Amino acid sequence: MSVRINPSILSADFVNLERDLGVISSADFAHIDVMDNHFVPNLTFGPQMVGRLQDVSPIPLDVHLMIENPERWAPTYAELGAFSVTFHAESTTDPVALARRLRAIGARAGLAIKPGTDIEPYLDLLPEFDQILVMTVEPGFGGQSFIADVMPKLDALAAANTRLGLDVWLQVDGGITLDTIVIAAEHGANTFVAGSSVYNAPDRDQAILELRHAATSASVHRH
Numbered sequence: 001m002s003v004r005i006n007p008s009i010l011s012a013d014f015v016n017l018e019r020d021l022g023v024i025s026s027a028d029f030a031h032i033d034v035m036d037n038h039f040v041p042n043l044t045f046g047p048q049m050v051g052r053l054q055d056v057s058p059i060p061l062d063v064h065l066m067i068e069n070p071e072r073w074a075p076t077y078a079e080l081g082a083f084s085v086t087f088h089a090e091s092t093t094d095p096v097a098l099a100r101r102l103r104a105i106g107a108r109a110g111l112a113i114k115p116g117t118d119i120e121p122y123l124d125l126l127p128e129f130d131q132i133l134v135m136t137v138e139p140g141f142g143g144q145s146f147i148a149d150v151m152p153k154l155d156a157l158a159a160a161n162t163r164l165g166l167d168v169w170l171q172v173d174g175g176i177t178l179d180t181i182v183i184a185a186e187h188g189a190n191t192f193v194a195g196s197s198v199y200n201a202p203d204r205d206q207a208i209l210e211l212r213h214a215a216t217s218a219s220v221h222r223h
């Protein structure tokens with residue numbers, strides 16, 4: 001089973017983003033955290049910046065929108081060429097309609113849920129999405145501790161994938177380290193966002209390699 005390692009540039013140096021995208025070229029996707037200081041109490045960047053990141057990134061962009069009113073902005077990121085655009089269930093009134101708009105533009109559509117949000121209402125909607133992001137911290141900041149209590153949501157998603165004959169990517173984000181990536185992979189996650197554990201490592205390639213190895217071993221043992 002293949003796993004994907006997506007370093008989050010939230011932990012990169014914001015005045016050297018081109019350089020810091022270059023140092024994660026052995027990863028699968030660059031995870032781009034868009035925050036609006038309304039949906040979350042932090043502010044990062046918008047379409048103008050993400051368009052330039054798209055121009056210079058050696059790997060495709062996995063855009064995570066932590067914003068209110070994603071209906072207004074998510075299609076813009078898809079039009080910029082993002083590989084995937086993930087919006088939050090908590091800030092969307094009609095997630096299926098928005099996912100269909102993103103897919104029509106050519107992006108993969110992702111649905112994210114915060115630690116306190118139940119996954120059950122979304123399980124039957126899985127065919128409408130390409131990935132589900134189960135947040136393993138409260139969204140807003142890097143460097144927080146992994147919340148293991150959300151693991152039953154991954155179990156439910158993995159079971160729904162099997163039941164429906166789907167391969168919707170199951171992504172986790174927040175507090176991912178060499179230890180916690182194993183826990184998440186054992187519960188069915190296959191796409192891993194890691195900010196500080198990659199960017200704070202002395203050798204980013206090595207950190208990506210080790211995360212990939214740990215996740216792959218745990219996934220193999222799960223099956």
Ligand SMILES: O=C(CO)[C@@H](O)[C@H](O)COP(=O)(O)O
Nearest residue numbers: 010139140142143175195196
């Ligand atoms: O979306 C977020 C935070 O809201 C993440 O993508 C963080 O950037 C992850 O950082 P680490 O927990 O891996 O340091």
